[in-house]
Amino acid sequence: MPRVVLGAAFVPGGVVRALGAVLPVRAPTLPERVSFAITSSVKIPPAHLLLDWYDRHRRVLPWRSGPGQSADPYHVWLSEIMLQQTTVKAVGPYYHRFLEKFPTVQDLASAERDAVLAAWAGLGYYSRARNLHACAQQVVALGGFPHTVEGLLTLPGIGAYTAAAVAAIAFGVPVVPVDGNVERITARLFAIEAPLPAARKTLAQLGAQLNEGKAAQARPSDFAQALFDLGASLCAPRSPACGVCPWQGHCAGQKTGLAPSLPRRTPKAVKPVRYGVHFLVVDEAAQVLLRKRPETGLLAAMTELPGTEWRTTPWPQAEALRHAPVPADWQPCGTVKHVFTHFTLEVSVFAAQVKRFSNQAGQVGFLAPVGQVASLSLPSVMMKCLKAGLKTLEG
DNA sequence: GAGACGTGGCG
DNA sequence: TCGCCAAGTCT
Secondary structure, eight states, X not given: OOEEOOSOOOOGGGOOOOOOOOOSSOOOOOOTTOOOOOOOOEEOOOHHHHHHHHHHHOOOOTTOOOTTOOOOHHHHHHHHHXXXXXXXXHHHHHHHHHHHHOOSHHHHHHSOHHHHHHHHXXXXXXXXXXXXXXXXXXXXXXXXXXXXXXXXXXXXXXXXXHHHHHHHHHHOOOOOOOOHHHHHHHHHHTTOOSOBTTTHHHHHHHHTTTTOXXXXXXXXXXXXXXXXHHHHTTTOSSSOOGGGOTTTTSOHHHHHTOGGGOSOBOOXXXXXXXXXXXXXXXXXXXXXXXXXXXXXXXXXXXXXXXXXXXXXXXXXXXXXXXXXXXXXXXXXXXXXXXXXXXXXEEEEEEEEEOSSOOTHHHHHOEEEEHHHHHHSSSOHHHHHHHHHHHHHHHO
C-alpha cells in the first residue's frame, strides 16, 4: 500500500498537530507562526472503493463519453476550458452552442476571433476565449492535440490542471488533475489544516499521489472524473456527506470531524467599490450605439455601451452627462450593481432616443440592432445596463 | 507569490 | 442582502 508523506502541517498558536508524514514534499520556508509537524504516516485510500462508487453514481454530462467509450479530445478540452472557475450548470448551454457553431477544432481555428468572443459573452474570464481560439489554431497546425501533459502545457490557456485533465480523460494518461475538488478532497483525506492559497503546492503534491495503486492506474480517465464527481456531491464544500462516502474510514478529516471545515482559506481582502456611467441611445430604426473595449485588461475586446472610466469616486449627474456619446435628452435609469472578482462596480445608466444618429456616432463606435444585441454578445454587466436603459425607454 | 481576471447560484 | 465558491491561468 502506497504511503503518503506530508511535508507540513499548519499549527495554529504553535501547537503541533500530528498529521501526515514527511516526504516527497520538501518543507517550505514558512512564517514563524507556522510550525511543522512530522507525524504518523497517512495511507492513500483504496482507489477501487471510489471507482466502484463512480460506476454506480457517475453523472451523465454532455462532454462525457459513455462507459468504456473513448472521449473526443476536442470535446474534453473545450469543456475543461469552459469549466474553469465555472459551474457545470452555467457551462451546459454554452458548450452546446459552441459545438453547433464550431463542430470541430478546425472550425474553431478558422473562425473569426470576434465570433468566438461573441459566443463566449456572458461566461466570464474572457481571456479563456482568446486563448481558446489561439489554442485551436496551434492544435490544427500541430495536426492534433498533444497526447502528453508536457505537450499540452505548451498550449495557450492550458495550465497544470487542464493539461492533466485532458491527458487523463482524453488520452488515458495516468495523472491526477488537481483542481479545487481534488484540493478539497485531499485536504480532508489528510486533514491538512494549512490554509489556501499557501497550501496549494502541498495539496497538489499530495493529490497527485491519489492514483497510486493498480485500480486507479488501470482507469485514469474514470479515476479523474470520479474525483470530480465525489467533490461535486458527497465531498462538497459545505455539509459533506461523510456518512455515505466510499472513502469513509480512510479519511482523516472524517475521523477528526474536521472535514466540513476543510480546506481552510486565508481571509480575502475587502472588495473596493468603483463607479462608472454608461449610456444607451436608440434611434428610430431600433439601433443602439456600441463600442469595443480595449484589447487588454478587464473585459478585453468585448462590446460595451459607451461610457466613462470606472473610478473610485461617484459621478455627479452633471459631470456624468458631459461624457454622453451624443447630444440627447438623457434620462436617468438608476444604477446597476455588478460584482467582479476584485471589485464591485456601480454603474449609473442613462438612456435616450434619437431620430437618427449623426456622423458623430461613428467616432464613438458602431451601430447594431437592439434585438440582436439583447440576445447575446454582451458581457453580463453590459447586458444589465442595456436592460436598465431599455426599461426606462419603454416605461 | 500575489493580483488580475467574470459570472451566477446558494445558504 | 451578502459572502463564498466553481473542472484555473497568466503575469
